[in-house]
Structure formats: structure tokens, C-alpha cells
Amino acid sequence: xxxxxxxxxxxxxxxxxxxxxxxxxxxxxxxxxxxxxxxxxxxxxxxxxxxxxxxxxxxxxxxxxxxxxxxxxxxxxxxxxxxxxxxxxxxxxxxxxxxxxxxxxxxxxxxxxxxxxxxxxxxxxx
Numbered sequence: 001x002x003x004x005x006x007x008x009x010x011x012x013x014x015x016x017x018x019x020x021x022x023x024x025x026x027x028x029x030x031x032x033x034x035x036x037x038x039x040x041x042x043x044x045x046x047x048x049x050x051x052x053x054x055x056x057x058x059x060x061x062x063x064x065x066x067x068x069x070x071x072x073x074x075x076x077x078x079x080x081x082x083x084x085x086x087x088x089x090x091x092x093x094x095x096x097x098x099x100x101x102x103x104x105x106x107x108x109x110x111x112x113x114x115x116x117x118x119x120x121x122x123x124x125x126x
Contacts, residue, residue: 033109
């Protein structure tokens with residue numbers, strides 16, 4: 001009678017190899033996720049800078065546009081009021097405009113989507 005069961009040394013070697021592969025996968029997955037977070041953060045910062053610059057120049061154009069009708073001081077006050085209203089609106093809508101998109105982004109990144117292999121109800125009816 002031959003003993004086909006793996007020896008204890010083989011099992012330990014297999015477990016070590018498995019743990020080594022799991023560790024390597026964890027490292028690669030972490031690097032990928034950190035890269036995605038860093039690139040998203042960089043794109044966000046650059047977008048904010050470009051939008052702020054565009055709004056700066058557009059607000060000066062609007063000030064010069066309404067200056068003949070209201071005067072320089074009132075034109076600047078109107079633009080400041082417009083930006084305060086935008087800030088208040090952003091604060092009120094922070095959950096749907098800021099928090100939920102960030103939450104979705106991190107959820108998709110850190111929680112893997114599971115494939116649904118169960119048959120649909122349409123297939124069950126046939």
C-alpha cells in the first residue's frame with residue numbers, strides 16, 4: 001500500500017508559497033489603489049486651480065461689464081455676493097455633490113464587485 005497523502009513538509013511548502021503569493025498580490029493591489037487615489041487627487045487639484053483661475057478672470061470680466069451701470073465698488077460687491085451665494089449653495093448641496101461621489105469612488109476602489117452568476121428570473125420561468 002502506497003502513501004499518496006502529501007507529507008507535512010509539502011503542505012508547509014505549499015502554505016508558504018500561497019502566503020507569499022497572497023502577500024505579493026496585496027502589495028500590487030495596494031500600489032494600484034494608491035496610484036489611482038494619487039492620480040485622482042492630482043487631477044482634482046489641477047482642476048480646482050484651472051477652474052479658480054477661469055472664475056477669477058470671468059468675475060473680472062463681469063465686473064467690467066456691470067461697472068458702467070453700478071459703479072466699480074458695487075460691481076465688485078455684486079460679484080462677491082454671487083460667490084458667497086455659490087458657496088452657500090455648495091454647502092447646502094455638499095452631500096449629493098461632494099460626499100456621495102467620493103464615497104462611490106472609494107467604494108468601487110476598495111470593495112470588489114462580485115459577479116452575479118445566478119440565473120435571472122426570466123431564465124427560471126422558461
